Amino acid sequence: MKITSSQMLMPLIKQSSAILFDLDGTLFNLHIQWQDIRQHILSHYKRTYGIEIPEKKKFFKIFRYIRTEQGDQAFQYYQDYMRNQELIALKEKRFEPLKLFTMGIEKMAEHLRFDCFFGIVSNNFHETILEILNQFGSNDKFKVIIGRNDVSNEKPNPEGLIRIMDGYDLLPEKVLFIGDSKVDEEAAERAQINFIYVDDLNRILKIEE
Incomplete structure (x- = not known):
């Protein structure tokens, strides 16, 4: 409720x-540029696999698509990228x-x-x-x-x-x-x-x- x-x-x-x-x-x-991270993932995926991820606004839909189409290894690669971006923000105290x-x-x-x-x-x-x-x-x-x-x-x-x-x-x-x-x-x-x-x-x- x-x-x-x-x-x-x-x-x-x-x-x-x-x-x-x-x-x-x-x-x-x-203070993390989530839209820049999202765009990097979309661009990198296209360069790597030669196809575009259908336009999706939410991260969970993008990651669901990657896991379904490319498997757990690709999914984990992009998860690790996001983790690193969060760790950089912490190191720079951007919160x-x-x-x-x-x-x-x-x-x-x-x-x-x-x-x-x-x-x-x-x-x-x-x-x-x-x-x-x-x-x-x-x-x-x-x-x-x-x-x-x-x-x-x-x-x-x-x-x-x-x-x-x-x-x-x-x-x-x-x-x-x-x-x-x-x-x-x-x-x-x-x-x-x-x-x-x-x-x-x-x-x-x-x-x-």
């Missing part, structure tokens, strides 16, 4: 067993925390059950997530982290969300996922869990960006 109001959100926070977050655009902004990370999590924590935990489900790589959290001394805030390379199918496939629910024996109605994109919303819908956009959450919690 998509959450849009305080009347919906606050009771849900108080009874949730887990609150899960996307990373880029939700907890942090990573910053958003208000949800610096203020919102603490505001939410005031209302949580004692056994509720935080987690991250992101299409960024696991190493990227850990390194960013480590730089802010925040690894212990999140009980579970699932990145792109921890699953066979990234969001909007709900695999990462479902893995957490299965691993911790969680009821879908007691899980809240917070994200910034239609990909996040679709993943939550397919996992049958609650979802709220980060902008709506900030508005309800009165967090100014």
